Amino acid sequence: MAPTLNERKEQILRAVVVNYIKTAEPVGSRTVARLYKVGLSSATIRNEMADLEELGYLVQPHTSAGRIPSQCGYRYYVDNLMEPGDISDDDEKVISNYLSFEKMREIEQIINNSARVLSSVTNQTSLIMGPQFKKSAFHQLRILPLDEKRGLVVLITDTGFIKNKVIDMQQQLTQAELHQVVSYLNQKLYGLTIDQVTTSLINELKRDLFKRLEILEQAFILLEESLKEEKQIRVFLGGTTNILNQPEFKDVDKIRRMLNLFEQEPLLFKILEETSNENDIVVRIGAENEYEDIQECTLITGTYKIHDKTIGTLGILGPTRMDYSRVISVMRRMVDYLNNRLSS
Amino acid sequence: MAPTLNERKEQILRAVVVNYIKTAEPVGSRTVARLYKVGLSSATIRNEMADLEELGYLVQPHTSAGRIPSQCGYRYYVDNLMEPGDISDDDEKVISNYLSFEKMREIEQIINNSARVLSSVTNQTSLIMGPQFKKSAFHQLRILPLDEKRGLVVLITDTGFIKNKVIDMQQQLTQAELHQVVSYLNQKLYGLTIDQVTTSLINELKRDLFKRLEILEQAFILLEESLKEEKQIRVFLGGTTNILNQPEFKDVDKIRRMLNLFEQEPLLFKILEETSNENDIVVRIGAENEYEDIQECTLITGTYKIHDKTIGTLGILGPTRMDYSRVISVMRRMVDYLNNRLSS
DNA sequence: CTTTAGCACTCTACGGTTAAGAGTGCTAAA
DNA sequence: TTTAGCACTCTTAACCGTAGAGTGCTAAAG
Known part of the structure; x- marks a missing residue:
């Protein structure tokens, strides 16, 4: 649907997104020229960035700042630019380390533990809907x-x-x-x-x-x-404090709104259920979310099954500036784990 | 143990505590003279306040500010100055309104709901230890x-x-x-x-x-x-976001420490168990608490019973600047409620 | 026609200064 | 013993001014 960008624009957009995800600082043309071997001068990149802004993929916090990705920018990145890639070795190590310790038998404990793992590996807040009876x-x-x-x-x-x-x-x-x-x-x-x-x-x-x-x-x-x-189902949370580490939540009022949300289990349930799709991992960026208080956030959901029957949803919630590739691969890994674990 | 103060000093100490609880601002001598009919000039009160500071009941954030109660000051207030008093009509109304709606049968739901009531009436965070199996x-x-x-x-x-x-x-x-x-x-x-x-x-x-x-x-x-x-017991939380409304938690780092604590159920359990006393409501002010991260807080606990057997603890956690009289009366009310409710 | 260098311009962040206000401690008088 | 008065202290908010980062535009170079 979105018009396709030429390769150079894509490269630059990718560079901006990647850099902004890492640093949380607006990215200037010089930075792009220096760090990402585009082989162009900052002036050229400046022009391209101005174009990208006009196209709606980038925004400028103020006239003399660098650019940051807009929600469209993230969307384009997720759909077209991101290398999906497998889970990194480091993450895999951490996860299997966590999971190897567990001797849990009760399903609630498994879920709860999974929420913990998910949040501590991604540094985001995780939500897991308990098994849907x-x-x-x-x-x-x-x-x-x-x-x-x-x-x-x-x-x-x-x-x-x-x-x-x-x-x-x-x-x-x-x-x-x-x-x-x-x-x-x-x-x-x-x-x-x-x-x-x-x-x-x-x-x-x-x-x-x-x-x-x-x-x-x-x-x-x-x-x-x-x-x-x-029929009322529990939603397990992990790493609710992680949002405090995100620079986008330095405002106490935003923190309050988020934590308030976290206290409302039925609402979380609704959000997870609406967002999730049985067969795939779903990425909802910013305003793509229905619920107003998370329209500055990205929610990534996946579902888990018992004997091929979809039974619950897991989600990761964080600011739109999120390491999509990593979070998605971790999510995929945890879905696999839960599917195996619960079906045995 | 603490030396008894003369009546005038008590009056002034009470005035400072009450006013500081209400406003969260350091209380000056003029304010005490104006608002609490002591019949003394601000100068006299100033002298008395200087004495109270020397005795350790008040502290000054900086030389040209009013006084705020020290932890000893709060302790003296709770032990000697506070009118214990029954629950206020307003609070009673709110509580019975909440409780009348509930048709819960499951013990977990009763506990969970109680946590909610407790926190929303006191505007503090409530912790309730689930029934101790x-x-x-x-x-x-x-x-x-x-x-x-x-x-x-x-x-x-x-x-x-x-x-x-x-x-x-x-x-x-x-x-x-x-x-x-x-x-x-x-x-x-x-x-x-x-x-x-x-x-x-x-x-x-x-x-x-x-x-x-x-x-x-x-x-x-x-x-x-x-x-x-x-043997592992759940601790139900209510109103964790309430701490965000307290001016003493405007610092994000403090918020993080508290929320982190709230995520550690076993620790909460330990804190509640150590603090509580079977037969009475316990007030732990500031450094009277064992655990370091709540030494700027006050924890008030009570216990509930089933058939006269103590089975769990409820607690209210907030900054030391807390409406002691009110919280204690509400706590007493909820203990009574739970005792009746669970024994039937 | 595209790319690049150069430069003026804009905006933010930060440090330092200043003024207002609140409250104190001290002194001397009542 | 209490109180009025006053000088002093400290905090807070507002207000600069400057440094730095990054842009947009222009004109030259490829």
Whole structure:
């Protein structure tokens, strides 16, 4: 869609982006001439940079400063100029070092740890959406009587999640009655994703069951509630303090807005879900993001799967001035890791 | 221990503390004379303030500024000058409004919500230690076979916690064998607190059981691990961004140190545990805190119970310049709330 | 026609100076 | 013992002026 630039302009744009990513300082024509063997004088580069500014790829903070990439500039860089490249050896070393230590079994811990790794390698803030229970398929339901009044509902999905919840049972059920209810439910719900277990479906089942047993009111309400609650998903954060190291966040007010965002789990969830794409790593630069408070940031997301079923999203959030190539390769690496780790 | 001040000095000290808490500006003698009907001229107050400074209760940021309370000054204020007072009507209204909405059943949600309330009413950062599983007593253990290879271990405590964990069972166990193991364990462990279930005790049990069944290796290792893991407790945070509103945290470096602290859950846990006292609200001002990074802060803690068993701690962390009277009363209110809520 | 050297111009960042304001300590009088 | 008065101190904000970086434009060179 964007008009293609000639090679020289591309070279210069790349030089500006790369240098600005590294130094966070506006890049002048002299710097480009010196550091990137373009074989041109600063004056020529100046002219080209003026063109690039007119085309919208560069901006000038003020008349006598160097140029910095605009959001379009970053976009062009990511789409056309960046060498995708594999993860660097150094990063790989750090990551595998981190991951080798972990003997975690609980899925939450794995996710949490991944958030930590992701943020400390990229020096950005990482967000990882916990496994989305609702996308799993119903596999099995058990009710385990605890004592006279209480029971434990255990719900097992095809992806291996186990959710449980204590319920009060006002009226006592005999073992046989309980068994009857449970096997009926299992039969009806088997294979549905949790998403598909709607309130209306539950109501229907309730009507059916009431014909046979009229004592389950309590238990049912609670089962319903429990399913509803489970749809709320945790978002794990790593390296929230990393934004403080970025010069673009020297303003306390910006920091506040970001941290505020980090406290709002449902919002983070929404942002991650909207941005992510099942099959690919997505890069949202600046105003490409829906949510206003991150329109000076770039969000990079990827998804992870359990047994080929997409189950969650990971994201890295930082200023638009971000080492795209590196972050993307690290992201790719972590997605692979999670896919392998969780499917075993 | 501290020498008692005469009434006039107390009045002036109180005035300085109160005013400084409100304005965050050094308080001059004129201000004290004007706003707090001491019936003395600024000159007299100046002399008294010079005395108070010599005694260590006030400090001067620089020669020509007003005074601000030293940490000793705050301590004296909290111990002797502050009217303890009940929670204000406004605060009570806000709190009960928040709490009336909640229909939460899960303990984690209750805690999390409490953290939110606490922080938004006090405008400080709140920390709440999740229920301390390890202080509960062992009540009942169940193993629920899921399929050929896996089982669900369910652990129930006297305080009503339910913890569960999936285990892989390499060798198959018959129902009878399983039952035997489980009832043996229940018998041996009943009534012990989780704290008391040490590795050595588990090893002992293991030896005992191996005489009868030699197939439990796997299951046992996993049970042991699961108990160990459960000793790690979550700390819920609320209002971490509130510190940004405090003028004492205008320095980005201080902000970073605090946020860094907030990311280290085990450390928060340690701080809360060290500070808290089962029977009372504890106020730790500045250097009274062990941990270096909060020695410019005040930490106020209280504990909550389930069935008269202390099970967790809540804390409020803010700059030493904090509305002590208000925070303490709010803290007291929330402790009461949690005690009632969780014991039902 | 493209590239380059040169130069005047613009804007920021920084250091130093100044003036206003707040509050003190001291002295002497009430 | 208290208070009025005053000189003194220190901070803060505003206001220069200058150095430095980088530009845009022009004119010459390739």
